Amino acid sequence: MRARSAIRSLYRGPVLTAADLSAPLLALPDDHPVTTDLPGASPAGEIPETVARWAALGIVGVKVFAYGHDRDAHATGALAPGNRMVRAIGFVKATAPGLAVTTKVCGCSWTDHGECVLRTADGDFDLPATYGLMAAMAVQHADAGADAVSPTAMLDGSIRAVRTALDEAGHRDVAVNPNVAVHTSLYDPFKALMATDPRAGHRRGLQLEPGRADRDVLVQAARWIGEGADSLTLQPVMTASILRPSAQPSQSLCSGKAPARSSTASPTDDTASWPGDLWDNGRRAGPSRPSTAAYERAHGVRTAQGLASHLPSRGSRQVSARRGAGSARGASGPPPGSCRGPRRPGPGFRPGRGQESGRLPGRSRR
Numbered sequence: 183m184r185a186r187s188a189i190r191s192l193y194r195g196p197v198l199t200a201a202d203l204s205a206p207l208l209a210l211p212d213d214h215p216v217t218t219d220l221p222g223a224s225p226a227g228e229i230p231e232t233v234a235r236w237a238a239l240g241i242v243g244v245k246v247f248a249y250g251h252d253r254d255a256h257a258t259g260a261l262a263p264g265n266r267m268v269r270a271i272g273f274v275k276a277t278a279p280g281l282a283v284t285t286k287v288c289g290c291s292w293t294d295h296g297e298c299v300l301r302t303a304d305g306d307f308d309l310p311a312t313y314g315l316m317a318a319m320a321v322q323h324a325d326a327g328a329d330a331v332s333p334t335a336m337l338d339g340s341i342r343a344v345r346t347a348l349d350e351a352g353h354r355d356v357a358v359n360p361n362v363a364v365h366t367s368l369y370d371p372f373k374a375l376m377a378t379d380p381r382a383g384h385r386r387g388l389q390l391e392p393g394r395a396d397r398d399v400l401v402q403a404a405r406w407i408g409e410g411a412d413s414l415t416l417q418p419v420m421t422a423s424i425l426r427p428s429a430q431p432s433q434s435l436c437s438g439k440a441p442a443r444s445s446t447a448s449p450t451d452d453t454a455s456w457p458g459d460l461w462d463n464g465r466r467a468g469p470s471r472p473s474t475a476a477y478e479r480a481h482g483v484r485t486a487q488g489l490a491s492h493l494p495s496r497g498s499r500q501v502s503a504r505r506g507a508g509s510a511r512g513a514s515g516p517p518p519g520s521c522r523g524p525r526r527p528g529p530g531f532r533p534g535r536g537q538e539s540g541r542l543p544g545r546s547r548r
C-alpha cells in the first residue's frame with residue numbers, strides 16, 4: 183500500500199498547517215524587558231511587525247493577552263478606554279484585518295492581587311462584580327473589533343454572563359471561547375512575564391485537578407457548552423491528549439475525541455473527525471454536519487453533548503431555547519443514564535469543588 187505516493191496521500195491522516203493555527207500575542211509595555219522565550223511576547227509598538235510576520239506565514243488567528251496597567255482591587259484598568267488590550271486589538275486588525283482576533287477576558291491581568299476574581303471588603307468572592315467585570319471586558323473587546331472572547335477565570339456562571347452581555351450589546355456574532363484549564367506549573371513562565379501570579383494563594387480552587395482531569399475536562403466542557411460557549415480552549419495544550427485514550431470506540435466511554443490541530447478547538451470543516459458539539463456548540467450546524475447521534479453511532483463514543491444530558495445542567499436548556507440548533511441537538515442525544523463504560527459518572531457524581539451548588543471555594547493557600 184505505501185509504495186505509491188498517490189496512495190499515501192489518499193490515506194494520509196489530518197495535516198496541521200499554518201492555516202490551522204492561532205498565535206498567542208502577549209502584548210507588553212514598550213519598555214518591558216522581554217526575558218522569556220515564550221512565543222508571541224511583543225512590546226506594544228512591535229505588534230504590527232509581529233502580526234504581519236504571522237499573517238505572511240498563513241496563520242489565521244491571534245489570541246491577545248494584554249499586560250495590565252493601572253492595576254487595583256477593582257481591575258479598573260481593564261475597562262479604561264484605550265487600554266493596552268484595546269490598542270492591541272486595533273493594531274492587529276489594522277495590520278491584518280483577515281486574522282481572527284480572540285481576547286483573554288479575565289481579571290488577573292488587571293487586579294493588583296493577581297487573582298482572576300474580584301473580592302468583597304471581607305475577602306469573599308464578589309460574584310456579581312466579577313461577572314460584571316468579565317461581561318464589560320467582553321463587550322469592550324468586541325467593540326474594539328475582537329471576533330471571539332476567551333473568558334479564562336474558570337468561574338461558573340461567567341460564560342453565561344459574557345454571552346448574555348455580548349448578545350445584549352448587539353454582538354451576537356462574537357464567539358465565546360472559554361478555557362478548560364487544568365492546574366499546572368506550566369503556566370508559571372506566562373504568569374511571571376505577565377505578572378498574573380496571585381499575590382496570595384493560587385488558582386487551584388478554580389482550575390481542574392490534574393489527577394482527575396481526564397473526566398473533569400469533559401464535565402467542565404459540558405458545563406461551558408451549557409452556559410453558551412461556542413468553542414473551547416483546552417489548556418495546557420497537552421490536555422488534548424488526555425481526551426484521546428477515552429475516545430477508543432471499544433471502550434465506549436463518555437467522552438469526546440480531541441482534535442489533532444491545535445490547543446484551541448475551533449470551528450472547522452472537518453466535522454466528521456470529532457464531535458462538533460464539544461467544540462463549536464452548533465453555530466455552524468448545517469446539512470453536512472453529522473448529528474450527535476450519528477457521530478456517536480459511527481465512533482462508538484459519547485460526546486460531550488451526550489455527557490451533558492447526564493448532568494443536572496443549569497444552562498443547557500436556556501441555550502437550547504435561545505439557539506434553535508441547540509434544541510435539536512439536545513433532542514437527539516442519548517437518554518439520561520444510557521451511557522455505558524468504566525468512566526461513566528456514577529449516580530450522585532458531582533464535578534466537585536462545590537460547583538453543583540453554585541458554592542465557590544474559599545481562598546486557599548499553597
Ligand SMILES: NCC(=O)CCC(=O)O
Nearest residue numbers: 288290298334335369385
Ligand atoms: N486567567 C487564568 C489563566 O489565564 C490561566 C493560566 C493561569 O493560571 O494564569
